[in-house]
Amino acid sequence: MASKGRRAAEPGGPEEHWNETVLKEVSKEQIGFIAEGLFKELWARCGKEVAVDQVSLMIAEVQFSRGFDLLYKVHDNDAALTEFRKCLSIRESILGKDHRDTGKTYCFVGHALREKREYDDAVGQYRSALRILVALLGKDHNHTKDVISCIDDVLKAKGLPDNDVSDYLTTLLSSMEHKRNGDGFGEEGNFDMAVAEYKKALIIEVIPEAKYHPDTGEIYSKIGACLARQGELKRACVEYGNALSIFAVTLGSDHADTKEALKNIQNLPALMIR
Missing domain, CATH: 1.25.40.10 (Tetratricopeptide repeat domain)
Structure with missing residues (x-):
């Protein structure tokens, strides 16, 4: 029985989703203290699907940041790759395969694979990133050239x-x-x-x-x-x-x-x- 003054979470409601899904992946500190209020407000005003998508994108941002730190500060390539892939799964699903943020994530999955010397898989991820950047920014944009340079470097590393x-x-x-x-x-x-x-x-x-x-x-x-x-x-x-x-x-x-x-x-x- 719920204690007085504290309402039990409604089964399938926003509180349950927040506690059982969101907080099992990220902490309140990582996602931001105002995120819970925004999530519940979206749920009430726009419905479950919109709210879940938006909080999932917030989670993806945390996963990306964790992956970045693991790759470049901790130098744990395996853990970084796991975080980037979780982020990619969310962004592909919600933003689609042609969104700039999805392209950025492909690129960092490629970086992690490159550090692991899994060169063929790294090239595959860079290809996906390049397709998006060429379409959005053109072949001559600096970001596009950076990805081309990454492919160049990895292919040469392969011999x-x-x-x-x-x-x-x-x-x-x-x-x-x-x-x-x-x-x-x-x-x-x-x-x-x-x-x-x-x-x-x-x-x-x-x-x-x-x-x-x-x-x-x-x-x-x-x-x-x-x-x-x-x-x-x-x-x-x-x-x-x-x-x-x-x-x-x-x-x-x-x-x-x-x-x-x-x-x-x-x-x-x-x-x-x-």
Whole structure:
């Protein structure tokens, strides 16, 4: 029985979420003393989903700061990587894969992997960051150049000759340009041209280490979507299958992109009988 003057937390309510979810990941000092009041106010005014998303982003900021300190002050690369990945999971889920904060987090996951000398995985994270920065800031922005420099350094640390590193970066940037062109044609409803550009974007596959990356999977998924819109459902199934295999390897079976690729394949039979 609740003591007098203190109301028991409502099951499934804001107090329970705060105590059982938020405070198990971060302390009041880390998230800020006013955060609880803001969270409960949002819950009351805007609903649970908005409140939970906003407090989750606050948690992600704490996780990012912890990761930064662990990486550069404590030099505990494994613990830093854990914090950055938790932060990334939240930001990807709420902000999306194209948000600048998500890109920043990809970059720091890459930094932690680089310190661990897991160079292939580090390049993969830098690629994800680069895609976002090129789209938002352009190839010539200093932040974009910094990520290009990180990829350059990691590839050289792997032992790639300068010419191979240069070819990798040129091919990667060209692939990104074709993908953006494909997106533009797709938005206009010009699916033939979109598919042509996406297929040019697959030039990245000439680099053996570059095929199995979520961005390559996304290109296949976009080709599949264009073909499905054109009624080319069997061809669409093949492309969705290519996307699914890449997402499953790089992201795991429980990731939203993997599940979406599987759902796209499962939905095709319904389209075929219309």
